[in-house]
Amino acid sequence: MNKSDKLRLAEKFKTDKRLWLYAIAVIVLALLIALPRIVNPYLCSVVFLMFIYIAYAEAWNIMTGFTGYINFGFSVFAGIGGYASAILIIDHGIWWPVGWLLGGVFASIGALILGSFMLRLRGSYFAIGMLVILLASGVLATTKYLTPLTHGGYGFQFVQPVSDLEMYYSAFFISAATVFAAYKIITSSFGAKLLAIREDEEGAGSIGINTTKEKISAFAISGFFAGLAASVFFAFQNYIDPSSAFSAWYNSLPIIMVLLGGIGTLWGPVLGAVIMIFVEEFFWSILPETYFMACGAVIVLLVLLLPGGIITWFKSRGILPRTRAI
Amino acid sequence: MISVDRDEEGRLKDGKNVLEVQNVTKEFGSLVALNNVSIWIEEGKITGLIGPNGAGKTTLFNVITGQFRADKGKVFFRGKDITKLKPYQIARRGIGRTWQVIRIFPNMTVIENLMTAANLRERNAGEKALELLELAGLVAEKDSYAGELSTGQQKFLELVRILMFDADVMLLDEVAAGINPTEQLAALNLIHNLCDQKGKTFFIVEHDMDVIMEHCDKVICLNFGEKIAEGTPKEVQNNEKVIQVYFGA
Numbered sequence: 001m002n003k004s005d006k007l008r009l010a011e012k013f014k015t016d017k018r019l020w021l022y023a024i025a026v027i028v029l030a031l032l033i034a035l036p037r038i039v040n041p042y043l044c045s046v047v048f049l050m051f052i053y054i055a056y057a058e059a060w061n062i063m064t065g066f067t068g069y070i071n072f073g074f075s076v077f078a079g080i081g082g083y084a085s086a087i088l089i090i091d092h093g094i095w096w097p098v099g100w101l102l103g104g105v106f107a108s109i110g111a112l113i114l115g116s117f118m119l120r121l122r123g124s125y126f127a128i129g130m131l132v133i134l135l136a137s138g139v140l141a142t143t144k145y146l147t148p149l150t151h152g153g154y155g156f157q158f159v160q161p162v163s164d165l166e167m168y169y170s171a172f173f174i175s176a177a178t179v180f181a182a183y184k185i186i187t188s189s190f191g192a193k194l195l196a197i198r199e200d201e202e203g204a205g206s207i208g209i210n211t212t213k214e215k216i217s218a219f220a221i222s223g224f225f226a227g228l229a230a231s232v233f234f235a236f237q238n239y240i241d242p243s244s245a246f247s248a249w250y251n252s253l254p255i256i257m258v259l260l261g262g263i264g265t266l267w268g269p270v271l272g273a274v275i276m277i278f279v280e281e282f283f284w285s286i287l288p289e290t291y292f293m294a295c296g297a298v299i300v301l302l303v304l305l306l307p308g309g310i311i312t313w314f315k316s317r318g319i320l321p322r323t324r325a326i
Numbered sequence: 327m328i329s330v331d332r333d334e335e336g337r338l339k340d341g342k343n344v345l346e347v348q349n350v351t352k353e354f355g356s357l358v359a360l361n362n363v364s365i366w367i368e369e370g371k372i373t374g375l376i377g378p379n380g381a382g383k384t385t386l387f388n389v390i391t392g393q394f395r396a397d398k399g400k401v402f403f404r405g406k407d408i409t410k411l412k413p414y415q416i417a418r419r420g421i422g423r424t425w426q427v428i429r430i431f432p433n434m435t436v437i438e439n440l441m442t443a444a445n446l447r448e449r450n451a452g453e454k455a456l457e458l459l460e461l462a463g464l465v466a467e468k469d470s471y472a473g474e475l476s477t478g479q480q481k482f483l484e485l486v487r488i489l490m491f492d493a494d495v496m497l498l499d500e501v502a503a504g505i506n507p508t509e510q511l512a513a514l515n516l517i518h519n520l521c522d523q524k525g526k527t528f529f530i531v532e533h534d535m536d537v538i539m540e541h542c543d544k545v546i547c548l549n550f551g552e553k554i555a556e557g558t559p560k561e562v563q564n565n566e567k568v569i570q571v572y573f574g575a
Contacts, residue, residue: 189441189451192434196442199431206391206429207443208417208491322471 036168044168048236050277051171053257055178055229057269060254062182063222065264066191067215068198069123073130074226074254076114076137077107079245081227082234083141083150089235090158099160100170100231107227108220115219119212134246141242155241162235171232178225183266185221186324194218195324198264256299262311267326271310343402344369344527345390345421345495350399352382352389352551359385361551362399367495372521372528374542374559376535378571381548383531384426387497391423392416403495418445422488423497426531428480430487432473436464439472439483443490451490458486461516478509485513489520496520498530502537514541539563547571 012019036044056078063071085103088094094102118129140146142153162170185191193214196204205211234240254269257276262268279298283291306313314320345367352360360382367373375383388394390401392413400409408416431439437455444451459465462482467475472483481501488496501517502510514537520526532538538545538559545562547555555565562568 189444192438192442195434195438196431199433200429202393202413203425203429203431204442205413206393206417206423206425207487208414208445209442210414 032172036165041164044164045236046277046281048168048171050273051168051175052229052233053253053273053276054175054270055171055225056250056254057257057261057273058175058178058182059222059225059229061258061263061265061269062178062185062225063218064255065258065268066186066194066198067218068201069119069215069219070127071130071219071222072127072251072255073114073134075246075248075251076130076134077111077223077226078230078233078250079137079141079242079247080110080223081107081230082240082245084227085231086156086158086160086234086240087149089160090156096160096162096166096235097170100228100235103231104224104226104228107230108224110227111220111223112216115216119215119219134248134251138242138246141245150242153242155239155244157239159238160235167232167236171229174225174229174232178229179266179270181221181225182269183325185218186266190214190217191324195264259303259309260299262309262313262315265309265311265315265326266324268309268311343367344404345529346402347386347390348400348402350386350389350396350401352385352394353397359551360389360396363548363551363553364399365546365553365556367527367529368544369494369527370521370525371543372517372530372541374538374545375529375531375548376533376538376545376562376568377548377554380550382551383548384499385551386548387423387499387529387531390416391421391497417488417491417493420492420494421497422491422493422495424481424484424488424499424501426499426503428477428484430472430480430483432471434472435469436472436475436483437468440487440490443487445491454490458489461489462486463512478505481505481509481513482516485516493526495527495529498528500531500533502532502534510537517541535563 032047035047056074060071060074063069081103084106085099088102089096089099114133118126121129141150185194193204193209196209197211197214201211237244253276257272258269259272260275261270261272279295280291283294287294311320311326315322315326320326343366347363347365350360350363351358363382363386375386377383385394389396392408392411392415396409400407402408403416403419403421408419431442434442436459440455440458441451444455448454456465459468462485464479464483467479472480475483485498485501501513505513517528518541521528530542542559545557545559546553547562547565547568549571554567554571555562
């Protein structure tokens with residue numbers, strides 16, 4: 001670049017604020033990609049977990065944030081994904097990327113099947129029903145009919161033939177893919193129809209929207225990403241059993257993260273996940289026994305002060321533009 | 327003048343009635359909301375529906391557009407039985423409706439409200455939406471949240487939204503209510519425009535008698551779920567039973 005080009009670029013940076021945003025984004029991305037080479041393995045595993053949290057949060061948001069149907073059964077799909085991928089990879093020798101993808105596919109099929117009858121229920125019944133299905137899943141995995149498949153109540157330990165680097169970059173890629181999918185949905189006419197369902201389902205029906213079909217589609221997409229991210233998560237854990245697969249904590253976690261960051265927005269779940277990781281790590285380091293409570297207190301405070309989440313609050317105040325792409 | 331075949335009750339033969347309700351009964355437990363009601367709507371005309379509150383007007387609309395399923399009787403649209411169809415299927419066939427309490431999507435922008443009603447295969451949905459916004463006088467507000475519009479603007483939005491999916495028959499529930507006379511005039515002009523130039527059919531519920539008298543080709547009066555009068559505005563206005571209902575006895 002010659003001198004005049006450099007001057008023009010500097011001028012652009014002064015006038016166009018968005019260029020700063022892109023520049024920061026590029027730097028952050030480069031940092032994340034280079035991270036394994038720069039920092040210690042523990043810190044890497046924290047960032048790895050952050051990627052999983054981002055994927056979980058965004059996946060949950062694709063269903064609940066966009067359609068307004070509160071999904072209290074997120075762990076059903078995470079659990080199906082975790083089990084399916086572990087069983088396929090360990091017991092059947094499937095190659096790990098395919099195994100993980102199939103984890104997502106099985107979770108998605110589960111969502112299609114469950115959604116086809118659960119989503120005909122009204123909002124509150126759907127919410128409670130999904131919770132019941134979550135509890136039932138934990139029990140089902142231990143019954144004698146499924147135990148040969150799931151290794152029963154004690155679960156099973158394993159080491160998947162995946163390196164730490166492969167896990168790290170897979171989680172990075174999957175979290176990016178989930179956010180990208182959410183972006184594609186919310187800026188499309190499919191997304192507009194989902195938002196219409198959230199606004200007024202009967203009204204949406206009266207203008208020709210097949211609300212059942214759209215809801216089930218969103219549910220299936222949400223389930224896919226939940227299962228996919230969970231597959232990586234359990235690969236990292238080297239262990240799966242009914243209580244961890246269909247865990248209540250990891251069922252509530254996406255809800256908390258999304259409510260914190262901004263429900264129904266694109267970047268809200270990402271923000272919520274990042275904050276959650278920081279809060280978790282911070283409190284765990286100073287209160288190893290009771291960090292759950294401290295996390296909860298912080299979250300409750302934030303939700304009380306900023307209803308709908310941080311990004312939603314910024315949008316309502318006009319600080320952030322109200323476009324759907326944020 | 328083209329002569330048309332009518333039967334003894336004035337119904338057009340050959341299914342030229344775009345919308346037909348045949349012997350429809352709708353009950354909610356022991357409450358009979360509609361009792362053996364039969365009406366027919368002629369294409370390209372404005373038909374009014376009047377009656378006191380609780381007469382069954384909105385219930386009739388709900389049965390036609392599929393929110394309620396008739397317990398007895400049938401609904402025909404262009405000769406095809408639509409009684410058992412779901413609301414979105416009925417909408418896609420070309421019946422649009424507006425509501426007593428406005429039902430636009432408040433947290434979506436004006437143009438997004440229109441885009442949600444667009445057909446999947448519609449390539450020029452964006453252009454169509456802009457044309458309709460011009461018709462409704464809302465082009466300047468296209469990126470405002472629909473919830474921020476005035477009542478009159480929201481009514482116009484609701485009205486043109488059903489044109490996005492090319493509704494041929496439009497059921498309007500109290501379109502003139504809650505808006506000032508200027509807006510009322512504009513709304514009715516729009517309705518007449520669509521009727522005369524595009525051959526749209528309107529079936530409107532109204533409480534404002536002036537609107538009914540001046541703008542409807544035919545009026546139907548309901549009371550306690552039964553049709554008590556039908557005919558031109560003048561005929562219905564002078565009908566004994568109607569007078570009794572509105573002015574007591």
